[in-house]
Amino acid sequence: MEKFTRLEQTAIPLDIENVDTDQIIPARFLKATDREGFGENLFRDWRYDKNDKPIADFVLNNPNFAGPILVAGNNFGCGSSREHAAWALTDYGFKVVISSFFADIFKGNALNNGLLPIQVNDSQLQTIFKAINENPSCEFIIDLVGQYIEVPSIGLHIDFEINSYKKTCLINGYDDIDYLINNKHKIEEFERKRNA
Amino acid sequence: MGETLFDKVWDSHVVDQLEDGPDILYIDKHLIHEVTSPQAFSALNDKDIPVFRPQQIVATVDHNVPTLNQHLPIKDELSRNQVAKLRKNCEEHDIELYGLGHPYQGIVHVIGPELGITQPGMTMVCGDSHTSTHGAFGSIAFGIGTSQVAQVFASQCLLVSKPKSMRITVDGELKNGVHPKDVILYIIARLGTDSGTGYFVEYAGKVFENMSMEGRMTVCNMSIEMGARGGMIAPDQTTYDYIEGREFAPSQAEWQQKIKNWKSLPSDPNASFDKEYCFDAAEISPMITYGTNPGMGIGIQEQIPSSQNESFQKSLDYMGFNQGDTLNNLPINYVFIGSCTNSRIEDFRVASAYVKGKKKAENVNALIVPGSQQVAKQIQDEGLGIIFEEAGFLIRQPGCSACLAMNDDKIPAGEYCVSTSNRNFEGRQGPGARTILASPLTAVAAAIEGKIVDITQL
Ligand code: SF4
Numbered sequence: 001m002e003k004f005t006r007l008e009q010t011a012i013p014l015d016i017e018n019v020d021t022d023q024i025i026p027a028r029f030l031k032a033t034d035r036e037g038f039g040e041n042l043f044r045d046w047r048y049d050k051n052d053k054p055i056a057d058f059v060l061n062n063p064n065f066a067g068p069i070l071v072a073g074n075n076f077g078c079g080s081s082r083e084h085a086a087w088a089l090t091d092y093g094f095k096v097v098i099s100s101f102f103a104d105i106f107k108g109n110a111l112n113n114g115l116l117p118i119q120v121n122d123s124q125l126q127t128i129f130k131a132i133n134e135n136p137s138c139e140f141i142i143d144l145v146g147q148y149i150e151v152p153s154i155g156l157h158i159d160f161e162i163n164s165y166k167k168t169c170l171i172n173g174y175d176d177i178d179y180l181i182n183n184k185h186k187i188e189e190f191e192r193k194r195n196a
Numbered sequence: 197m198g199e200t201l202f203d204k205v206w207d208s209h210v211v212d213q214l215e216d217g218p219d220i221l222y223i224d225k226h227l228i229h230e231v232t233s234p235q236a237f238s239a240l241n242d243k244d245i246p247v248f249r250p251q252q253i254v255a256t257v258d259h260n261v262p263t264l265n266q267h268l269p270i271k272d273e274l275s276r277n278q279v280a281k282l283r284k285n286c287e288e289h290d291i292e293l294y295g296l297g298h299p300y301q302g303i304v305h306v307i308g309p310e311l312g313i314t315q316p317g318m319t320m321v322c323g324d325s326h327t328s329t330h331g332a333f334g335s336i337a338f339g340i341g342t343s344q345v346a347q348v349f350a351s352q353c354l355l356v357s358k359p360k361s362m363r364i365t366v367d368g369e370l371k372n373g374v375h376p377k378d379v380i381l382y383i384i385a386r387l388g389t390d391s392g393t394g395y396f397v398e399y400a401g402k403v404f405e406n407m408s409m410e411g412r413m414t415v416c417n418m419s420i421e422m423g424a425r426g427g428m429i430a431p432d433q434t435t436y437d438y439i440e441g442r443e444f445a446p447s448q449a450e451w452q453q454k455i456k457n458w459k460s461l462p463s464d465p466n467a468s469f470d471k472e473y474c475f476d477a478a479e480i481s482p483m484i485t486y487g488t489n490p491g492m493g494i495g496i497q498e499q500i501p502s503s504q505n506e507s508f509q510k511s512l513d514y515m516g517f518n519q520g521d522t523l524n525n526l527p528i529n530y531v532f533i534g535s536c537t538n539s540r541i542e543d544f545r546v547a548s549a550y551v552k553g554k555k556k557a558e559n560v561n562a563l564i565v566p567g568s569q570q571v572a573k574q575i576q577d578e579g580l581g582i583i584f585e586e587a588g589f590l591i592r593q594p595g596c597s598a599c600l601a602m603n604d605d606k607i608p609a610g611e612y613c614v615s616t617s618n619r620n621f622e623g624r625q626g627p628g629a630r631t632i633l634a635s636p637l638t639a640v641a642a643a644i645e646g647k648i649v650d651i652t653q654l
Binding site for chain 1: 212325
């Protein structure tokens, strides 16, 4: 997993609520057996029309907006457990998603793929949308070590929460799997006791 | 203080606790399918890690398989590849696979219970959000991502923080024609699609106590649609009767001991929950959805509510509805009866009892997709197949089918489909398709009438 500590870049506003994983990556694109290439079909049916022509008013097709930070409406990532949603976002180039609420499984999947989900409150989210819409090139500072977001151009500072174990994993690029394997003796001990 | 059903099962599976972090949770059963497992096997192979407990894993193919001519090679190259990959991975890692052609093949959440693999007090996971279905037996069952599938392969454990607990009680008597699907659609419509996030739900009260196992599975299945990781119902005599005698049910020698353990699982009377909701069964009518998330549901006679919210309006535009519309009498051309929510034998018994002696409307395409080979066989053995065929319904072979339209079973753009599945997301049943979620009874009634009708008014 890639390490994450800090970035200073611009953001893309996706002002839609309840963005479900079927929108992030429709099921018909889940037939691949590796992790690469899903970015191409990220938000496929919002990005392209029936004839595969880009839909101009979808935000990813809007040349004014760019950057590795996606800002999305409430309850982002609801629906299926498909990790392909996280892979599609990272493959496209996103490193951070900001929303006022994330679905559980999506949040876990994001964290397991070095994609940082940051939860802010509703009014903070609206402030962020407004800042990007008024000035698409405004820079965001995302600092995982210090656990804050800053938008210097409007003087915004938001502290965010993250589970300390998950934070350590992201900063060091660790996988849960390494941790579990190092604890195999405990797992075997648990099995022995249960079967006794 | 007393413990909840959820506490009892969770706490007995904690191997270790990290300070300020997640628990190491032991997983009893791991179900896998072709779509969310290949990358997990690759992760293992890349790191040269063996599968730790292959005998605790069961594999099947369901998501992308065709529902016609399953004896022939799969035409779609990518799907064929995915299915072949699962076979190869299972062979290499010594995992039991119920592939195409096997009498136990079917939708992963249908076969687990039907084979007696799912039992009270277990922890179960699958790379699929509707794993919550298995909670109907009083097990902790939840969906996981592919990275976590790899973790369970490697260690039979997961690193997870314990969710909070919620109890939803529905007391009273359900009206005639109101089905378990209506109950859960009603709950989600009342509470919203993000109300359960961070929680594990226990369903309690008379309505669930009186419900069949199939009905309980329908309810627990859709827990994820309100954001909850899972839902549970306390095991009781109905549960034991369902399990007894099934293929992988505990043997005679073990049975009494198991029952004794299972009887200790229900929440203690003085247990407390982080959140509680109560509803009155008499308030629930046959439900239908009008939008693009499962929380956008109303009674069939009711009007679509009004809202200033842009996402709400976007959703109605997609569906071609207006605020204030009722869906009663809306003409529809497609009906889909299937999916892990409603493709068990009981669903088809209810549906066929209504269909018997009637004909589907001319304009309607009505698809029946059994949840498993065993259900398909039962449909024929019990004579339900003839009833459906005489009425003009098409019966297919088992799989997820039009629930997520990964195979050829797609609903054309712009068409309404009354569907017994669990998700009405944009494009879920095919690009541009408009899904209306309902109970199997409401769905067959729509197929017969060619329009949406309130079964309680017929
Ligand atoms: S039937 Fe639908 S919801 Fe159920 S497992 Fe298959 S795709 Fe998922």
